[in-house]
Amino acid sequence: MKPIVNFKLWAITFLMLGLVSACKNGDKASTTESSNTTETGIKAKQGQAFIEDDGSTPNVLNIAIGSSDHTTLVAAVQAAELENVLVNAGPLMVFAPTNDAFDALPEGTVEDLLKPENKETLANILKYHVTPGNYSKDFLKKFKKLGQANNQDVAVEVKGDDVFVGGAKIIASIPAGNGIVHVVDKVLLPTKD
Numbered sequence: 001m002k003p004i005v006n007f008k009l010w011a012i013t014f015l016m017l018g019l020v021s022a023c024k025n026g027d028k029a030s031t032t033e034s035s036n037t038t039e040t041g042i043k044a045k046q047g048q049a050f051i052e053d054d055g056s057t058p059n060v061l062n063i064a065i066g067s068s069d070h071t072t073l074v075a076a077v078q079a080a081e082l083e084n085v086l087v088n089a090g091p092l093m094v095f096a097p098t099n100d101a102f103d104a105l106p107e108g109t110v111e112d113l114l115k116p117e118n119k120e121t122l123a124n125i126l127k128y129h130v131t132p133g134n135y136s137k138d139f140l141k142k143f144k145k146l147g148q149a150n151n152q153d154v155a156v157e158v159k160g161d162d163v164f165v166g167g168a169k170i171i172a173s174i175p176a177g178n179g180i181v182h183v184v185d186k187v188l189l190p191t192k193d
Helices: 004-033 060-065 067-081 101-103 109-113 116-127
Strands: 092-097 130-132 145-147 153-159 162-166 168-175 179-184
Touching: 060 067, 060 092, 060 168, 060 179, 067 092, 067 101, 067 109, 067 116, 092 168, 109 116, 130 145
Parallel strands: 092 179
Antiparallel strands: 092 130, 145 153, 153 162, 162 168, 168 179
Protein backbone atom coordinates (compact mmCIF):
# COMPACT_ATOMS: atom_id res chain seq x y z
CA MET A 1 0.00 0.00 0.00
CA LYS A 2 2.91 2.31 0.57
CA PRO A 3 3.69 2.70 -3.20
CA ILE A 4 0.08 3.83 -3.83
CA VAL A 5 0.31 6.51 -1.10
CA ASN A 6 3.63 7.78 -2.51
CA PHE A 7 2.12 7.88 -6.00
CA LYS A 8 -0.87 9.90 -4.73
CA LEU A 9 1.42 12.37 -2.94
CA TRP A 10 3.51 12.83 -6.08
CA ALA A 11 0.39 13.25 -8.21
CA ILE A 12 -1.11 15.85 -5.84
CA THR A 13 2.21 17.71 -5.62
CA PHE A 14 2.53 17.75 -9.41
CA LEU A 15 -1.04 19.05 -9.84
CA MET A 16 -0.50 21.78 -7.25
CA LEU A 17 2.69 22.94 -8.96
CA GLY A 18 0.82 23.02 -12.26
CA LEU A 19 -2.00 25.12 -10.80
CA VAL A 20 0.40 27.57 -9.16
CA SER A 21 2.32 27.92 -12.41
CA ALA A 22 -0.89 28.45 -14.40
CA CYS A 23 -2.08 31.12 -11.97
CA LYS A 24 1.19 33.02 -12.28
CA ASN A 25 1.01 32.92 -16.09
CA GLY A 26 -2.64 33.97 -15.96
CA ASP A 27 -1.70 37.05 -13.91
CA LYS A 28 0.86 38.09 -16.51
CA ALA A 29 -1.65 37.65 -19.31
CA SER A 30 -4.34 39.66 -17.56
CA THR A 31 -1.85 42.44 -16.78
CA THR A 32 -0.85 42.58 -20.44
CA GLU A 33 -4.45 42.54 -21.65
CA SER A 34 -5.59 45.25 -19.26
CA SER A 35 -2.87 47.63 -20.34
CA ASN A 36 -4.12 50.05 -22.97
CA THR A 37 -1.06 52.20 -23.34
CA THR A 38 1.89 51.68 -25.63
CA GLU A 39 5.54 51.62 -24.59
CA THR A 40 5.67 55.39 -25.20
CA GLY A 41 2.76 55.99 -22.82
CA ILE A 42 0.33 56.96 -25.60
CA LYS A 43 -3.15 55.50 -25.22
CA ALA A 44 -3.60 52.64 -27.70
CA LYS A 45 -6.60 52.54 -30.04
CA GLN A 46 -9.13 49.93 -28.97
CA GLY A 47 -12.21 48.31 -30.44
CA GLN A 48 -13.23 46.29 -33.46
CA ALA A 49 -11.78 48.79 -35.91
CA PHE A 50 -8.27 47.91 -34.79
CA ILE A 51 -8.50 44.13 -35.12
CA GLU A 52 -6.60 42.89 -38.14
CA ASP A 53 -8.56 40.43 -40.26
CA ASP A 54 -7.28 39.46 -43.68
CA GLY A 55 -9.86 36.73 -44.26
CA SER A 56 -13.15 38.65 -44.37
CA THR A 57 -14.70 40.88 -46.99
CA PRO A 58 -13.47 44.42 -46.27
CA ASN A 59 -15.88 46.57 -44.27
CA VAL A 60 -16.67 50.19 -45.15
CA LEU A 61 -13.77 51.46 -43.03
CA ASN A 62 -11.29 49.05 -44.66
CA ILE A 63 -12.41 50.21 -48.10
CA ALA A 64 -11.85 53.87 -47.21
CA ILE A 65 -8.46 53.13 -45.62
CA GLY A 66 -7.40 51.20 -48.72
CA SER A 67 -8.32 54.02 -51.12
CA SER A 68 -5.75 56.66 -52.05
CA ASP A 69 -8.71 58.90 -53.04
CA HIS A 70 -10.08 58.95 -49.49
CA THR A 71 -7.12 59.87 -47.28
CA THR A 72 -8.81 63.07 -46.10
CA LEU A 73 -11.99 61.17 -45.19
CA VAL A 74 -9.95 58.61 -43.25
CA ALA A 75 -8.10 61.40 -41.39
CA ALA A 76 -11.46 62.96 -40.51
CA VAL A 77 -12.90 59.64 -39.28
CA GLN A 78 -9.83 59.14 -37.12
CA ALA A 79 -9.94 62.71 -35.75
CA ALA A 80 -13.61 62.22 -34.82
CA GLU A 81 -12.79 58.77 -33.37
CA LEU A 82 -15.56 57.09 -35.39
CA GLU A 83 -13.56 54.08 -36.60
CA ASN A 84 -15.46 51.59 -34.44
CA VAL A 85 -18.81 52.86 -35.72
CA LEU A 86 -17.86 52.06 -39.32
CA VAL A 87 -16.99 48.44 -38.58
CA ASN A 88 -20.32 47.57 -36.94
CA ALA A 89 -22.37 44.79 -38.50
CA GLY A 90 -24.57 47.33 -40.27
CA PRO A 91 -25.66 47.29 -42.91
CA LEU A 92 -24.28 50.77 -43.51
CA MET A 93 -24.35 52.98 -46.58
CA VAL A 94 -21.47 55.41 -46.52
CA PHE A 95 -21.37 58.33 -48.93
CA ALA A 96 -17.60 58.78 -49.15
CA PRO A 97 -16.35 62.14 -50.46
CA THR A 98 -13.11 62.02 -52.41
CA ASN A 99 -10.04 64.07 -51.51
CA ASP A 100 -10.99 66.43 -54.36
CA ALA A 101 -14.41 66.94 -52.74
CA PHE A 102 -12.73 67.98 -49.48
CA ASP A 103 -10.31 70.21 -51.44
CA ALA A 104 -13.31 72.04 -52.92
CA LEU A 105 -14.36 73.28 -49.46
CA PRO A 106 -13.30 76.83 -48.55
CA GLU A 107 -9.61 77.08 -47.72
CA GLY A 108 -8.81 76.10 -44.13
CA THR A 109 -12.13 74.30 -43.54
CA VAL A 110 -10.68 70.79 -43.33
CA GLU A 111 -7.75 71.87 -41.15
CA ASP A 112 -10.14 73.67 -38.80
CA LEU A 113 -12.48 70.66 -38.57
CA LEU A 114 -9.59 68.33 -37.72
CA LYS A 115 -8.74 70.33 -34.58
CA PRO A 116 -9.63 68.52 -31.32
CA GLU A 117 -11.96 71.31 -30.20
CA ASN A 118 -14.10 70.73 -33.33
CA LYS A 119 -14.45 66.97 -32.85
CA GLU A 120 -18.21 67.14 -32.21
CA THR A 121 -18.89 69.27 -35.32
CA LEU A 122 -16.72 66.95 -37.43
CA ALA A 123 -18.52 63.87 -36.07
CA ASN A 124 -21.90 65.43 -36.96
CA ILE A 125 -20.72 66.09 -40.54
CA LEU A 126 -19.35 62.56 -40.91
CA LYS A 127 -22.52 60.97 -39.51
CA TYR A 128 -24.44 62.94 -42.14
CA HIS A 129 -22.59 60.75 -44.68
CA VAL A 130 -23.92 57.47 -43.20
CA THR A 131 -27.31 55.83 -43.62
CA PRO A 132 -28.52 52.49 -42.30
CA GLY A 133 -29.06 50.09 -45.19
CA ASN A 134 -27.32 48.54 -48.15
CA TYR A 135 -28.90 49.96 -51.30
CA SER A 136 -27.43 50.01 -54.78
CA LYS A 137 -27.30 53.23 -56.76
CA ASP A 138 -30.23 52.02 -58.88
CA PHE A 139 -32.32 51.15 -55.82
CA LEU A 140 -31.66 54.61 -54.37
CA LYS A 141 -33.57 56.06 -57.35
CA LYS A 142 -36.76 54.99 -55.53
CA PHE A 143 -36.10 57.34 -52.60
CA LYS A 144 -36.84 61.06 -52.17
CA LYS A 145 -34.84 61.35 -48.97
CA LEU A 146 -32.74 59.28 -46.58
CA GLY A 147 -32.48 59.43 -42.79
CA GLN A 148 -28.85 59.91 -41.87
CA ALA A 149 -26.99 58.74 -38.76
CA ASN A 150 -26.96 62.28 -37.35
CA ASN A 151 -30.80 62.24 -37.28
CA GLN A 152 -31.19 64.57 -40.25
CA ASP A 153 -32.64 63.81 -43.67
CA VAL A 154 -30.80 64.22 -46.95
CA ALA A 155 -32.51 64.62 -50.33
CA VAL A 156 -32.10 62.08 -53.11
CA GLU A 157 -32.40 63.30 -56.71
CA VAL A 158 -32.27 61.42 -59.99
CA LYS A 159 -31.04 63.14 -63.15
CA GLY A 160 -31.00 60.71 -66.05
CA ASP A 161 -28.89 57.76 -64.92
CA ASP A 162 -27.17 59.80 -62.21
CA VAL A 163 -28.12 59.73 -58.54
CA PHE A 164 -27.39 62.71 -56.29
CA VAL A 165 -27.52 62.56 -52.50
CA GLY A 166 -27.55 65.96 -50.85
CA GLY A 167 -26.31 67.45 -54.12
CA ALA A 168 -23.36 65.05 -54.31
CA LYS A 169 -23.20 62.78 -57.35
CA ILE A 170 -22.57 59.07 -56.78
CA ILE A 171 -19.58 58.33 -59.03
CA ALA A 172 -18.84 54.76 -57.91
CA SER A 173 -20.20 52.08 -55.58
CA ILE A 174 -18.18 49.43 -53.75
CA PRO A 175 -19.85 46.55 -51.87
CA ALA A 176 -18.51 46.02 -48.36
CA GLY A 177 -18.80 43.25 -45.80
CA ASN A 178 -21.08 45.43 -43.67
CA GLY A 179 -22.83 47.50 -46.34
CA ILE A 180 -21.81 49.60 -49.31
CA VAL A 181 -19.59 52.60 -50.01
CA HIS A 182 -20.95 55.12 -52.50
CA VAL A 183 -18.14 57.39 -53.64
CA VAL A 184 -19.42 60.95 -54.02
CA ASP A 185 -17.97 64.09 -55.59
CA LYS A 186 -19.00 66.53 -52.86
CA VAL A 187 -18.88 66.79 -49.06
CA LEU A 188 -22.38 66.68 -47.58
CA LEU A 189 -22.96 69.45 -45.09
CA PRO A 190 -25.83 69.05 -42.62
CA THR A 191 -28.27 71.86 -42.07
CA LYS A 192 -27.82 73.83 -38.88
CA ASP A 193 -30.56 73.51 -36.29
